[in-house]
Amino acid sequence: MAPLTVKLVKRNQPLYDSFDDSWQVVHNALEKIFSDNTSEVSFERVYRVVYDIAFLGETEKFYKKMTTYLIDRLSLSSQETFGNMDVSSGSDSSPKFIQCFNTFWLANNHHFKLIGDLMLYFDKVYSVPKRKLQVIDLCYSIFATAVLYPLQQNLLDAFTNTFNKIRDELIDSEDYGTVLEKNATIIAELKSLISMMELILVNDGNVSFYKTSFEQYFVDKTKAFYSNSIQWDNLPPLEIFYTIELLSPAEREISKRCFNDDTSSKLLNTVEEVLINDKASNIVNSLVSMAMSKQDKDLLEQIMHLSVENTEYTTRAYDAIKKYIFNDLQENICVDESLRRRSLMGIQWTFEITKKRTNYNKFLDIHYPNGNDASSYIIDESFVKFLEINIKQSIEFLCYYADSKLKMPPSDSVTLETIKSDLHPIIKFSESLSAMDDFMETYRVMLSKRLLHQRYTYEWEASVLKSLSSEVGSYLTVNIETMLKDMNISGDLTRSMKAMTGSKTTDSSLSHLDFHPSVLTMTAWPFDSMNEQEEEQTKLPSVMQRQLDVFADVYKKRYSQRILKWCHSLGLVEITYWFGDDESTRKYDLVLPFHSAIVFLLFVVENGENQEGKQTNQPWTLDRIQHATGLTTAEVTRQLISLAIAPRFRILKKTSPGPNIQSTDTFSINEDFKSPTETVRVKTVNLTPGTTTTGGNDGTSIQKSLERDRFVVTNAAVARIMKQNKTLMERELFEQCQAVLKPHFFLQNKTFQHSLHHLIDKEYLATDPDDPQVYRYL
């Protein structure tokens, strides 16, 4: 197209008429710039010439000339600079190559800027309106094609080699500062080259060379560096650990210094991947065992902090701790079979466990990367896993321990606070046990005895109940609450009874009886329904019977609508008795189960109704005793065996020797009875399991009530789930039930099947006629 002729305003005549002359001026200027003789270039003149070229409409031609010139010039100087250079990828020559390339780049970048400024007017009239690369960008693009691409591999190799060399030095040294300072020049060169690669755009100026050709390459090389440069396989775990610990900060230090945030985090992730995932995760197990067996808290903390973000590693580390604790418990906690009683074994065993727990609590109280409560979670999980090995025994033992603590009378050394801290681990465990309801049932049975035997401290029980309730849920503690409430009401009633009888003093013979009636809500207590006939036939000593009648009156007055029934077999009687003759009486406080007591009292009371002094023994035969007490023969036999034959509490004596009771035997008080303690707790022996009406102290009854409860809960769960889903495969249903019931107990297939049959019987469910595995809700 012909240049526009502007007639009306005359521009100044061009300095040169011909394009070639004008180009010569520009060419000379460019040459001078490239040979760093810029101060010989007159901006005024070149600008004017470029202006003339634009005025003459030769812009396109000029642009092409420029392009050709730049390609030739850059190829030539690249050849001059790098042609004779040893650019093989040997690492020794790498820093030199980097230095050389950087110098070359910086010089040319400076030239490009000057050229761009000289072509200011040209860009304005040509490059911008025609949407061509502006001159400076043209320079960059030609630099890419003429220099960068031909040398790309050499540059990347040299970059990697040089960078890895600094990495090596950092790893070997402990003082990063010195290493970085020593390498400051080369680091600056690397950084300058990074900004060069970020500046040079490729793919029509859409994306930088850095992104397309450098970044991923370098990330891969970094991965290779950390995987291969260290002879990992030959190192012991601790050595590996300390090496890994050194590497990450070293890499962070150097990559932060050189790269932008994006790349440096990519690099760190790569390093993390190699070091933590590939290396550290494999040794974390042995490291943790090492730290734990050496009780090296610092090492453990270091191990935990090796990686904050890598969850796989952290999980492995936690697992390793758990495994260690579990193994420790398995090896070191065992039941001391030499102890006489099972409860003592349980107490001892649990004590050992709580001691371990305290120790671990102390040891694992380190700073964890993600939240500080990790320790208690780890510990409880490992302990519960251990407890689950023999869950029945564990529950029993834990409850024995709790029972033993709660039985203690309050004193200076045993307070609410010590109880709380002693029982804290037990309560914590209870929450995670799979058979939580079993635990609660066992606990409840022991509690019931404590309550009935008046060996409890209300405040403690209430406090423990509160903690339990918040851990296991109120569903399982509601009965216990009722039990405690019962005790409160009983106390109340006793007080009001005392107030009434005290004012009337109708029967002075009752005054030396200390009567503590317990009013029990039948459903809340862990006893089978009472044998009413047996209870009614039991004959009480008249004094006692009168006392009961007084109480019954008081109760009726207060709760006229309620039925009061006596359950003597649950009672406990404390009798103070002087054994021996007048010269050497020994005072003992006898604590007797109710039936034992009425048997014993026969010898005291029936012999003369004289409460003051010693009684003369009259011979009592089995028949007579049975007749006088109204108990069954079996029960009387059992009581007599307990009182006269069982080794420790022979407070009665039998006429014939030998361990058996014959109908001809007569019984009397054993005045020679001696005991090391003033209080004597007499226990009734068990002849055949299951015959006892007091129940509860043998496992089967707990098991039964437990199964009953579980059965009911399972029924409810199945019905609920089926109501929602209408039809389900048996397996799905089972899994869902298990999930729902998990907080209460671990659902066994047996219970589940039982429940299914029950519900089918009750026509809540039906199996699908085509597929017996599918259940339908009706």
Place this chain on the structure above:
Amino acid sequence: MDKKFEDLCIACRTGDLPNVDRLISSGVNLNSVDRFDNTPLFLASLCGHEEVVKLLLKSGAICDRDRHEGARCIYGALTDSIRDLLLSFDISKAFDMNQPFATHISSLLNDHPFLTTFDIIFEISSSQNLDSSSTNNFNEVYTLKAHKYLICARCPRFFDVLCNGEKYKPVIKINNGVPGYILELLLKFIYLVPILHMIKHNDYNLLIKLSRELEMENLTEFLNKAKHIAEPSEKSALMLENQYEFTSTAKEQLRQFVDSYIIQNSFCCADNPAQEDTIKLSQCEAYPDILVSLKGSNGISKIYPCHLSILLRSDYFKSMFLDPFKEFTTYTRSTDHYNDIGSALQVLDIPTSKIEVFELSLRYLYYDESNIPWDYAMDIILLSDFILTDRLKSLAATVITQSKEILQNYSIFEILYFAWSTRLERLEEFVAKYVAFHIKKIYKQPEFKEAITKSSQRISQRQETDTIEFTDDIRFYLLEKYNFEPEDIPFFEEEDENDNFVIESGYLDYKYDTALVQGVLQELGFDA
């Protein structure tokens, strides 16, 4: 940075009016900038908090379009109502801020890393150099750099009063008890930096005394008023009133300086000036650091004593001197030997043959002269296209569009081609509009067809969609001519042509005009 000021910036971003109010009354400087150079006023207008903007303006925040910060406020305003609010408080009423005059003058106080245009240094040794709030060493020498020509133009008494008349040395030692920071305030005033908020109450009396001795009447007057004002809103009102006046005064002073020192001292010579003449010019009372010459149409050159610091307003000179080309080297060498008798300054050539055109451009650079006679407008455009002063270029283009004489002397198509060659879209649109309004007269002219053809060729160059920009513009202005919106046309096309409403709307006239353009296009073989 001041914690209170930082809080104020945050409150302005979030629009926390009560907090802004509180911080203002606690006495924070409203016209300071944060580390990103944002003023509180800018932040509030950018974030669209009109109430905060209003409060800031009333409390003394300055919006001066002639200054960079003020311009940013107006351009950054989120809503039109905020922009209008800012404009109503604007103190300069300038119409364009591509190269704001005051900002340029103020920026000269900043030292450039390698190109320094200062020609005078003041060294003040005084025991009270630092203001009372500073804890630095009291006996430190206070150094201030400045431009001699600017001081001469703005405050002729400066050297007599403060430097015992000394002004020929490059370094002047001042030891008359005037603290350095007071001198700095005066210099800032000379360089049009708003100083009101920098003045400590205790310094008013000294400043007033000095300004009186220096015969800076409007400063004296201003200080006397400001002294008694504590209320921030009143203070800012005073600022608004005066800063515009200060700028106008400065412009006037520089105009006088250009007249009496630059134009007066310039001289004509045939071809190459004699060495002694340029030396003489280099040492004239204008204190130049660069000489500019142009070659008139008669072959006679004219040389002017000029100042690089002023020429730097043009991107042409800026590029020339901010890279280490020959000119930069020569400049630093020649100003290094400034005092050597016998050395001459370098001479730059300006490619225009008209003295008036050059002088107008020079006046524009020195003091924003914008009064351009129509007959020089085109030359001015050409020259500013060369020296890259876009603002002057569009000023001149405006003159063309508003001048009656232009069209009496030039054909409309000549103007079009001129617009193309100088890339002035404003002028292109002006032509298109003119053609649209006079289409009945123009459509038959062969020049019209030629212009359309040329425009179509421009398109093939630009590789855009195959429309012809010139005719598209004409169509656009045809709509404007008859007060239509583009979406009105389909509606009218469906209506009956004989309908009174259609006739009254002027649609038929519009249709006729468009048909004329369409006819020409068809004749030329363009289907568009």
